[in-house]
Amino acid sequence: MDNFKTIDLSIFLSEDILYLATYLLGKYLISHIDNEKVITKIVETEAYKAPYDKASHAYNHRRTKRTETMYATGGTSYVYLCYGLHNMLNVVTGPKEVAHAILIRAVEPIEGMDVIRQRRPKAKKYNQTNGPGKVCQALGITRKHNGLSLYDSTNPVYIADNQNITANNVIKSPRVGIAYAEECALWDWRFRIKDNPWTSTPHTVNYKL
């Protein structure tokens, strides 16, 4: 389990963010942090399409110190702190200056389960990596890893090629935790691999306008 084929940069430059969010399903997310290697498979993503998506941090071209990373070239990592304690990993996509991003919500452990258990000692099997904050904790990802090129296997965090998931094996549903985003909250921009037990909760969300 070594020698991974990385993803071509040109893929990340696409502006078809819904395609990319499904394309990333099945791919490897790998971390090599604190001398520990963890290999996982991406099983759940969410798309955030600046500038008109009200759920995006870059909504309405908002550009601040924090969101500056979102305007980087596609394939860059955007890691931010949520609720003061949870790190969230996103994949910036599109050309430079286009602030689209894809949130990695859940992964399936492939290698390095012992490391994950060490980092999340209280989590039971399927609760180890089934949420965006849990993913970062399990892989050791923090805001220090903001701004990395995810197509470069010499970086401590990167994405590698693997299976493609066919459309009939992808579940689309509304995104989680964005009730404030009004009509955008209803869009089916959350993508999960069908019947995969490692996807995150809640399994359904219901927003009222």
Add this chain to the structure above:
DNA sequence: GCGACGATTCGCT
């Protein structure tokens, strides 16, 4: 400066 709040998680009821 200051106050409000968040792309969540966990433990307890």
Add this chain to the structure above:
DNA sequence: GCGAATCGTCGCG
């Protein structure tokens, strides 16, 4: 199911 934890970011002034 509910509420607390916890702090950087943002917007206002």
